[in-house]
Amino acid sequence: MTATVAHDRSLDFDALRELAAPDMRRVDQLIRDRLSSNVVLINQIADHIIASGGKRLRPMLHILAAHTAGYVGEDHIKLAAVIEFIHTSTLLHDDVVDESDLRRGRKTANALWGNAASILVGDFLYSRSFQMMVELDSPRIMRILADTTNTISEGEVLQLLNIGNADVAEAAYLAVIERKTAVLFAAASELGAVLGDMPESQVQALRRYGMALGYAFQIADDLLDYMSDASTLGKNIGDDLAEGKPTLPLIYAMEGAAPELLETLRHAVEQGGLTSLDEIILAIQNSGALERTRAVALKYAAQAHEALAELPPSEWRDALAALADYAVSRGY
Numbered sequence: 001m002t003a004t005v006a007h008d009r010s011l012d013f014d015a016l017r018e019l020a021a022p023d024m025r026r027v028d029q030l031i032r033d034r035l036s037s038n039v040v041l042i043n044q045i046a047d048h049i050i051a052s053g054g055k056r057l058r059p060m061l062h063i064l065a066a067h068t069a070g071y072v073g074e075d076h077i078k079l080a081a082v083i084e085f086i087h088t089s090t091l092l093h094d095d096v097v098d099e100s101d102l103r104r105g106r107k108t109a110n111a112l113w114g115n116a117a118s119i120l121v122g123d124f125l126y127s128r129s130f131q132m133m134v135e136l137d138s139p140r141i142m143r144i145l146a147d148t149t150n151t152i153s154e155g156e157v158l159q160l161l162n163i164g165n166a167d168v169a170e171a172a173y174l175a176v177i178e179r180k181t182a183v184l185f186a187a188a189s190e191l192g193a194v195l196g197d198m199p200e201s202q203v204q205a206l207r208r209y210g211m212a213l214g215y216a217f218q219i220a221d222d223l224l225d226y227m228s229d230a231s232t233l234g235k236n237i238g239d240d241l242a243e244g245k246p247t248l249p250l251i252y253a254m255e256g257a258a259p260e261l262l263e264t265l266r267h268a269v270e271q272g273g274l275t276s277l278d279e280i281i282l283a284i285q286n287s288g289a290l291e292r293t294r295a296v297a298l299k300y301a302a303q304a305h306e307a308l309a310e311l312p313p314s315e316w317r318d319a320l321a322a323l324a325d326y327a328v329s330r331g332y
Helices: 013-035 040-051 057-068 075-097 109-113 115-135 139-162 170-195 200-224 248-255 259-271 277-287 289-308 315-329
Strands: none
Touching: 013 040, 013 057, 013 075, 013 115, 013 315, 040 109, 040 115, 057 075, 057 170, 057 200, 057 315, 075 109, 075 115, 075 139, 075 170, 109 115, 115 139, 139 170, 170 200, 170 248, 200 248, 200 289, 200 315, 248 259, 248 277, 248 289, 259 277, 277 289, 289 315
């Protein structure tokens, strides 16, 4: 039988944020300080990004992991900011590729300032993150983050190749999630263990935790695209479909669809747009695809719990366990 982590199920996301709040306030201040530039447009877009809010989930994950590892220094604050810069730069680029005009309920940078400015400020964030990681003077940290950003770039290209492709299989979909999303969760967790000088087996356990958490989070996010709206998720229902992205609910719905419905679903992926959105949403909901997708997300959340069982008990480990629960329960 696989070991699992017993933890306080009453620890909700607000409690997690409160636990990490003292460090996260310092992270937020460092983000503001290091986003500053002599170039006015960079400052304008940076201010917009900060005002857009967001849960800062990835830097908070790093903070929780560092404390789980018993780290008592200062470098976790800088690394948390680096992780957020890398994540935000990918969002700026993604919004251009996806032609998105809404994120977290607000206009995207590309909608306000254009694609060129959004891409270039994304590049600025990438380069600023590497300036900061060099300041930590750790070859292992630099290698982890360099490998991570390179893998994320591969994931972005893979996702681009999948757009409009109605024949994308589950394995190809998961390959994009691994590279585009899960690797940064894995790095955030692993770096906390590295800072805390944990035994290598526990470093790898925290990396496995982060990887599984990233899978769970993204699959749940893709599920919510067919269950939510702009007021709860920060984007409109069906956005993935409108962009021609064949995510897991749609992949599952196509597997057992009758010929006429299958043609409708394939056309929606290949052409994008939302001309048959109501019909498609109803078909997906009636197919059992949402339940199957949720089961996959829960499987990865369980894997995250299993990885944590290799770490010493603490309130911080409990917080990581609760974060895995949150990843698959938000919005339901």
